[in-house]
Amino acid sequence: MGIDALLGFAPALVARSRWQRVSNETRQRMGTISQCTPDLLLETNLEGVITFASERAIHVLGYDSFALLGQSIRDLAEGPVPILDGPPPDGQTMITWNTRWHHASGTGTYLTTVLTSMGSREHPRGLRGVVRDQQDRVETERALRESEERFRAALNTARNGIMLVANDGHVLLSNDALRRLLGRTELEMSALTVADVVPGRYVDQFAALMASRMWSDAVPRQYELQLQAANGTPLDVEITLSPVREDGRDTGTLIEVHDLTESRRTSETIRRMADYDRLTGLPNRDLFDRHVQRALIDARYQGRSVAVLMLDLDRFKLINDTLGHTSGDRLLRTVAERLTSHVPPQHVMARFGGDEFLVLAPDLGGRAAAEGIARRVLAAFREPFEHDGHQMKLSVSIGVAVVGGEQADADLLIRIADAAMHQAKDQGRDGYVIGSESASDPARLRLELEGDLRAAVEHDQLEVYYQPQLDTETGVVLGVEALLRWRHPLRGLVSPAEFVPLLEETGLIIGVGETVLRWSTDGGQPVRVAVNVSPRQLLVPNFGAVVRGILEETGLPPHALELELTETAAILDLESVLGVLGELQALGVTTAIDDFGVGESWLVRLRDFPVHTLKVDRYFVSGITEPGNALAIVEAVIALGHALGLLVIAEGVETEAQLVALRAANCDMVQGFYYAPALESGDCVRYIEERSAA
Numbered sequence: 001m002g003i004d005a006l007l008g009f010a011p012a013l014v015a016r017s018r019w020q021r022v023s024n025e026t027r028q029r030m031g032t033i034s035q036c037t038p039d040l041l042l043e044t045n046l047e048g049v050i051t052f053a054s055e056r057a058i059h060v061l062g063y064d065s066f067a068l069l070g071q072s073i074r075d076l077a078e079g080p081v082p083i084l085d086g087p088p089p090d091g092q093t094m095i096t097w098n099t100r101w102h103h104a105s106g107t108g109t110y111l112t113t114v115l116t117s118m119g120s121r122e123h124p125r126g127l128r129g130v131v132r133d134q135q136d137r138v139e140t141e142r143a144l145r146e147s148e149e150r151f152r153a154a155l156n157t158a159r160n161g162i163m164l165v166a167n168d169g170h171v172l173l174s175n176d177a178l179r180r181l182l183g184r185t186e187l188e189m190s191a192l193t194v195a196d197v198v199p200g201r202y203v204d205q206f207a208a209l210m211a212s213r214m215w216s217d218a219v220p221r222q223y224e225l226q227l228q229a230a231n232g233t234p235l236d237v238e239i240t241l242s243p244v245r246e247d248g249r250d251t252g253t254l255i256e257v258h259d260l261t262e263s264r265r266t267s268e269t270i271r272r273m274a275d276y277d278r279l280t281g282l283p284n285r286d287l288f289d290r291h292v293q294r295a296l297i298d299a300r301y302q303g304r305s306v307a308v309l310m311l312d313l314d315r316f317k318l319i320n321d322t323l324g325h326t327s328g329d330r331l332l333r334t335v336a337e338r339l340t341s342h343v344p345p346q347h348v349m350a351r352f353g354g355d356e357f358l359v360l361a362p363d364l365g366g367r368a369a370a371e372g373i374a375r376r377v378l379a380a381f382r383e384p385f386e387h388d389g390h391q392m393k394l395s396v397s398i399g400v401a402v403v404g405g406e407q408a409d410a411d412l413l414i415r416i417a418d419a420a421m422h423q424a425k426d427q428g429r430d431g432y433v434i435g436s437e438s439a440s441d442p443a444r445l446r447l448e449l450e451g452d453l454r455a456a457v458e459h460d461q462l463e464v465y466y467q468p469q470l471d472t473e474t475g476v477v478l479g480v481e482a483l484l485r486w487r488h489p490l491r492g493l494v495s496p497a498e499f500v501p502l503l504e505e506t507g508l509i510i511g512v513g514e515t516v517l518r519w520s521t522d523g524g525q526p527v528r529v530a531v532n533v534s535p536r537q538l539l540v541p542n543f544g545a546v547v548r549g550i551l552e553e554t555g556l557p558p559h560a561l562e563l564e565l566t567e568t569a570a571i572l573d574l575e576s577v578l579g580v581l582g583e584l585q586a587l588g589v590t591t592a593i594d595d596f597g598v599g600e601s602w603l604v605r606l607r608d609f610p611v612h613t614l615k616v617d618r619y620f621v622s623g624i625t626e627p628g629n630a631l632a633i634v635e636a637v638i639a640l641g642h643a644l645g646l647l648v649i650a651e652g653v654e655t656e657a658q659l660v661a662l663r664a665a666n667c668d669m670v671q672g673f674y675y676a677p678a679l680e681s682g683d684c685v686r687y688i689e690e691r692s693a694a
Helices: 003-036 135-157 177-183 188-189 201-215 261-275 285-303 316-323 325-342 367-380 410-424 442-458 496-506 509-521 543-554 567-571 575-585 629-641 656-664 682-693
Strands: 040-044 051-052 095-102 106-120 126-131 161-166 171-174 222-228 234-246 250-258 305-313 350-353 356-364 385-387 390-392 398-403 432-434 461-473 477-488 490-496 528-533 561-566 592-598 615-616 645-649
Touching: 040 442, 040 645, 051 325, 095 561, 106 350, 135 177, 135 367, 161 325, 171 188, 177 188, 177 222, 177 250, 201 222, 201 234, 201 629, 222 629, 234 261, 261 285, 285 305, 285 350, 285 410, 305 367, 305 410, 305 629, 325 350, 325 367, 325 385, 350 592, 356 367, 356 398, 367 398, 398 410, 410 432, 432 682, 442 477, 442 496, 442 561, 461 509, 477 496, 477 509, 490 496, 496 509, 543 561, 561 615, 615 629, 629 645, 629 656
Parallel strands: 398 432, 477 528, 528 561, 561 592, 592 615, 615 645
Antiparallel strands: 040 051, 040 126, 095 106, 106 126, 161 171, 161 250, 222 234, 234 250, 305 356, 305 398, 350 356, 385 390, 461 477, 477 490
16 A cells, blocks of 8 residues: 555544544543442443443442343333333433332342433434432431321320420421410411410510520520410410520520410419408409509509598398398398499409498599599499399498508508598498598698608708619629608608609609709719609700700719619600600610509510610519519519610519529519618718628
């Protein structure tokens, strides 16, 4: 062959050599890939005969890869083979084929195969596939399903309701007991949030409780609140919250729900036995006294009056002796029903004993309103009573005691009403008498006290004392509260409960409040000073400028001053109050909510007002070591305050047991007689120095 012919073949030889080299490289790469992949790679011709199998065949099917060559895929796998036994796919479409394959050991193995055709649709050459062992995944999924089924079974055998709630409030899981309690299906529960099962007034509290549990394991786990059934029925429950953590992160809250219906029914029965008269079903004296004390507190903040009426049936002893005690008891029940139907529902009826009844009329405008209640009661006896088949005419004598918010108690009011009732009997029965004209008449004493108070303001007889506020854990004094005191020339120190409401009602509080603020900021106290601010002061024009001027005058740093607002401020004009608080915040002065929970509710204002401190009222602190709900309320207030990022101070701490309970509830600071009463400025400074040196 000549040189020209060789030159003619050269390009073809070069191309063939290059193709062989590329083909070898491709085979090497495919071999490497087939060795590294855990799956079986195979190819077949158009009859399904295996023409290539990767080395993983031994691990997937138990056959050596060479042993598979020449075998039909139809003999190794069950069922028709896609692509070969069906319509050809469109182009190079991949088809997933799940079936059982015959293992070399004689067992069946569930495998997933991804198949694609080789060649074109018009000229197919066979199949190429990846066979994957899914047994581990199947076993894992089965184990997970069984584990989940066991978990659900355990949840559904629990007597209490259980739900898993995500951090965003969505219900992730619930058990049968909870769904029965709420009257909802599993599908319904999976679409709900906390806001759908908690009544609106409890949503903020519930969110605060969840947040507090995520922040601290020291927060108590059990709380009482309400849930709402699908039909809208409120349900009293006790919940136990436990944070759910994954990889150190809080991912939700597991909530156990205990239905309190039966326990509440039992408690209600016991409570009624303790607080209600067995004969008439009306409140007894103890419960009546508590209602009176509550009404007096409200009257003090609202500037209203409270009236207590003492009712005595005229000549009932004669009826009782004539008809017998059994008949007399039935008549007393009839009288109680008549009175209840004629007394406004917001009033409280009680049986005092024998044939005597009490009526508490709260939130009155004054004496005239009390007289209206007395006349209404008299009118209730104008119609005869049907009793034992007879019509019986009864009359009643009424004594009325009327007071405002000044210092008083149920015993004093009842004594006044009792004396007035006897006076009504002396005047001929079937009538009423208001109060007493004696020197001990509360109304008369109040007028005298108001005159003396005006003189005290004029002659600077008011003083400022300071009560230390201490860290609950360390006992270190962190601040003091400035408290106004009045040293009467004859009566000595007068309780603030007596004269502060008078200052409010007379308007004297504005001038006195500014004086107290100036005294307190210039009192030389080495710690933060908290000063009570009257709601009236917040409405004084340029109050923020007044505070700024006093701070500049006394040299007290703004951050060392905290102004305490009573809950009465919550009912003032929101825009005006927010404007004043905004000025104070800009100055650097902090604000606190005093007497939280005993007046108008701050819950609707906490979101709007720039407050820094929440003060738990002594009314709740005094009962935290006794049976009842006081401790739960205090714990909820503390949790709410912490959830909102507020400092929480408990007032009126008088015993070590109260301190221990507050410490366990994670309260930040305390003040009260357990550590120190309100002290004069010099004594307070020495007390702080002694505590610091201890």
